Amino acid sequence: MSRWKPDAAGRLVKAAMTLFDERGYEATTVAEIAESAGLTKRTFFRYFADKREVLFMGSAQLQDHWATAVRNAPPDVGAIDAVKVGLDAVAELFRERHPLARIRARIIAANPELHERELIKLAKLADALAAALRARGVADPAAELAAQTGVTIFHSAFGRWVRQDDPEALRRLMDESLADLRAVVAG
Amino acid sequence: MSRWKPDAAGRLVKAAMTLFDERGYEATTVAEIAESAGLTKRTFFRYFADKREVLFMGSAQLQDHWATAVRNAPPDVGAIDAVKVGLDAVAELFRERHPLARIRARIIAANPELHERELIKLAKLADALAAALRARGVADPAAELAAQTGVTIFHSAFGRWVRQDDPEALRRLMDESLADLRAVVAG
Known part of the structure; x- marks a missing residue:
């Protein structure tokens, strides 16, 4: 070797x-x-560090890519649009990972301890996005709410992405999630 | 004794x-x-079961009160409004607990393991609310998105409630959170 x-x-x-x-x-x-x-x-x-971390390497990359994209969004862009700009980087990151993402989703769904770890990673992702928005001058509670909404959209779209067959669908599913969420909160 | x-x-x-x-x-x-x-x-x-569970008894009551209120909301009420009806029950539950809630928030913020437990409880709360909405006939992804949005509103408002002095403010802070979130997602 x-x-x-x-x-x-x-x-x-x-x-x-x-x-x-x-x-x-x-x-x-x-x-x-x-x-x-x-x-x-x-x-x-x-x-x-251990075999569990193999499952969560992508979570760290997701957070890096998304938070960096939020930080680098054009200065005149508002909070939710900065979060949305980051979704392009996220979709690009996952484009070629659909087969592995599907396996990973099954493993995590079958193991409560891994599922809890996943929930914690998502909460930390929201914290990182909120920090990136604050660095752009977005005040709380808007920074916190836009960041958490971004994670809600991502999580919902990602769950649908791994349950269907088209590897290219993630970007579209995230756009649909935001449209669905807008309709839901409008009541 | x-x-x-x-x-x-x-x-x-x-x-x-x-x-x-x-x-x-x-x-x-x-x-x-x-x-x-x-x-x-x-x-x-x-x-x-242990001293940690003392800190999380309220989380179980929160979930029960909120999910029950969502289930019992009038049948013609939409997803986000059913979630909102539940916030009345939640505000009532916490009305007299402001001093203890402030202590609890400090303890949890100071202990990473408790903080992770709190994040998991909030994710499970969202799952319970989504299940209550599905029982009302709300389809996914609307059920999932409305439930998660409800938890986002609650979490943001609760965080502000324990950092200010008025025990009666929780209901108002939750209404403000929803209004803020609506403004944020509208862009």
Whole structure:
């Protein structure tokens, strides 16, 4: 095995998801994930603290991409539109991940502890978006409410995305979610 | 000590909050809480699995009151208005709890593990409200979006309620939150 492998993290994620799907999350070991990716356990632990973190690497990337896009939105754009600009970056991030996202959703739905971790990550995502909005000069409660609304839209659209077959649908589903939410709050 | 004491659970909550506030959450024991309430440890464990659950008894009551009110709202009322009807029941539930709610908010903000537990309870509250809306015939995604929006409004208003001095303000703050959220999503 060569000592340097391109995209080791990406290969570990793919190997882990495949094994989680085939054998179950609990039954899969870090050694098996590393072996299946053609890497060592030591390389695994360079990227992930444990096998659970493999499932949540995408959550950290999601938060980074979205909050950065909110910070960099044109200065004249309002709170909800800055949140919406970020959805383009989010859709781009997930474009090629539909098969893995579907497996991940099944694993998380089947494991209450992972489901709780997911809920906490979503709440922290809302906190990060609110901080990005405050950095743009949006005051509370608007910053908090726009950030939480963004996460609500994302979560609803993402749940529908992984339950249907079109990998390209995420952007459209997020737009539909915002339109649905606007109709709901208008009463 | 008589074997029967009225409102043992309420007295345990009040004693626990006072001790948590004075000595810190970590440093307070179940034995001290029971003693301070004039009750036995055995009585404590009849109501609560552990001292953490004392902080979350209100979360369960909140969910019951709110979901029941949504279920019992007049049949011609739409999703967001059914959620809003529930806020009357919620404001009534918390009317007399302002001093304890302020202590509780400080304890939870100071302890990351309790904060995570709080986030999970809020997510489960949204699930319960969505189920209550579906029982009224509201389809998804409207049920999910209206429920999550209700929790967003509640959470934002509650956070402001415990940071100000008027115990009666919760109902008004929740109405303001909904108005703010409507303005935010309108863009």
